[in-house]
Amino acid sequence: MHEIEPGKVVEFFLALDMKVMELNLLSLSSVRAFAAAWEARKEPLHVLINNAGIFSMSAPQKFSEDELEEHMQVNYVAPALLTLLLLPSLSRGSPARVVNVNSDMQWFGVLDPDDLNLTCGKRKYSSVAAYSGSKLAQIYFSSLLECKLRSGSGIHVICVNPGIVKTNVIRTLPKVVQAIYNFIGCFSLSSLEGARSVLFCATDPQVVQYADALKAKGWPVCSYYSSICKPNDTSKHAQNMNLALRLWEKTAEIIGLSTEDIEKLLPIC
Ligand SMILES: NC(=O)c1ccc[n+]([C@@H]2O[C@H](COP(=O)([O-])OP(=O)(O)OC[C@H]3O[C@@H](n4cnc5c(N)ncnc54)[C@H](OP(=O)(O)O)[C@@H]3O)[C@@H](O)[C@H]2O)c1
Numbered sequence: 001m002h003e004i005e006p007g008k009v010v011e012f013f014l015a016l017d018m019k020v021m022e023l024n025l026l027s028l029s030s031v032r033a034f035a036a037a038w039e040a041r042k043e044p045l046h047v048l049i050n051n052a053g054i055f056s057m058s059a060p061q062k063f064s065e066d067e068l069e070e071h072m073q074v075n076y077v078a079p080a081l082l083t084l085l086l087l088p089s090l091s092r093g094s095p096a097r098v099v100n101v102n103s104d105m106q107w108f109g110v111l112d113p114d115d116l117n118l119t120c121g122k123r124k125y126s127s128v129a130a131y132s133g134s135k136l137a138q139i140y141f142s143s144l145l146e147c148k149l150r151s152g153s154g155i156h157v158i159c160v161n162p163g164i165v166k167t168n169v170i171r172t173l174p175k176v177v178q179a180i181y182n183f184i185g186c187f188s189l190s191s192l193e194g195a196r197s198v199l200f201c202a203t204d205p206q207v208v209q210y211a212d213a214l215k216a217k218g219w220p221v222c223s224y225y226s227s228i229c230k231p232n233d234t235s236k237h238a239q240n241m242n243l244a245l246r247l248w249e250k251t252a253e254i255i256g257l258s259t260e261d262i263e264k265l266l267p268i269c
Contacts, residue, residue: 021034021037021038022034023082025052025073025074025078025079025082026064026065026070026073026074026078027064027065027066028066028073028077028078028081028255031078031081031082031085032081032085034082035081035082035085035086036085038086038089039085039086039088039089042092043089043092044089044092044093044094044096045086045089045090045092045093045096046090046093046095046096046097047093047096047097047098047099047202047203048082048083048086048090048096048097048098048099049099049101049198049202050079050082050083050098050099050100050101050138051101051198052074052079053074053075053101053103054070054071054074054075054131055071055127055131055169056070056071056127056172057127057128057170057172057173058127058172058173058174058177059127059172061118061125061130063117066254067117068116068117068254069116069117069118069119069125069130070130071127071130071131071133071134072116072117072130072133072134072137074134075131075134075135075137075138076134076135076137076138076141077116077251077254077255079100079138080138080141080251080255081255081257083098083145083157084145084255084257084262084265085265087155087265087266087267088265088267090155090267091153091155091267094153094154094155094267095154095155095208096154096155096156097155097156097157097158097201097202097207097208098142098145098155098156098157098158099158099159099160099198099201099202100138100142100157100158100159100160101160101162101198102135102138102139102159102160102161102224103131103132103135103161103162104161105128105131105132105135106132106135106136106138106139106234106235106238107132107234107235108128108132109132109133109134109135109136109137109235109237110123110129110132110133110136110237111133111136111137111140111237111243111247113243113246113247113249113250114250116133116137116250116254118130118133136235136237136238137247138159139159139221139222139224139234139238140238140243140244140247140248141244141247141248141251142157142158142159142222143157143220143221143222143238143241143244144241144244144245144248145157145222146211146215146222146223147215147220148266149266149267150267151212151215153266153267155267156207156208156211156223157222158201158207158211158222158223158224158225159222159223159224159225159234160197160198160200160201160224160225160226161197161224161225161226161227161232162189162194162195162196162197162198162227163188163189163193163194163197163226163227163228164188164189164227165188165189165190165191165193165194166182166188166189166190166191166194167191167194170182189227194227196227196229197225197226197227197228197229200225200229201223201225201229204229207223207225210223210231211223220239220241220244221234221238221239224238
């Protein structure tokens, strides 16, 4: 991949017409404020990339101000709320895409919609259980939203695995483990390489054709791409549409939107 020379990075970004807005996914009120500020512009939105995520390895279980387990909130619930609230903008920008940065850890995900916080005692909290569960939840939500968005809406919801990428995701690990990871990290992708499959899903025409083909054959799960930009399988769990529906209802309850409110946000076509 073409690398930008370090000295040219600032120049490169200044040449883009970028605006920065505040958004804290650990706060649903911050998500609502961000979405309201964006919507007030009445501008079209062509691509929404839900990239932000946490994997707090070896850290203790933590909860947000909304009383949600932090992985579930940052990786799933807050981006789900953001996506729903931005549907009118996406509709104005149609054809448009929502690209959810997922992970192959979804294969290890197990989800109980009645115990998203992993506090009921049926399943013990670990950062792996919380992270993989949040990524599986994101696939359930993406699949149902993709189903609900009619073909005429021109909006697609896609999940993608960036691969094993050398980033700051290891920041919560002990320093010695970070050093080992960085050494092994010589074999993992750089940040630019990690962005490749995400940008492919955001821009390539094949992605829309594939999503349309899945829809036409009635496949219940949304498109899921690998780090080498190829359509890939999701876990068998991800195909459990009863669970997906239960999660959808639970999520609506958590974010304070009724099924009717959500239906109103869906584009009319
Ligand atoms: N790295 C990998 O090997 C790998 C593998 C599979 C999937 N992924 C996925 O790739 C995505 C990016 O992760 P990464 O590896 O780049 O991790 P990272 O270096 O830790 O970056 C995480 C990003 O999420 C943002 N973020 C975290 N908490 C937030 C919050 N409460 N509100 C708003 N933004 C928040 C961070 O913003 P600040 O910088 O402002 O904190 C940062 O930009 C995640 O969804 C992750 O699950 C990564």
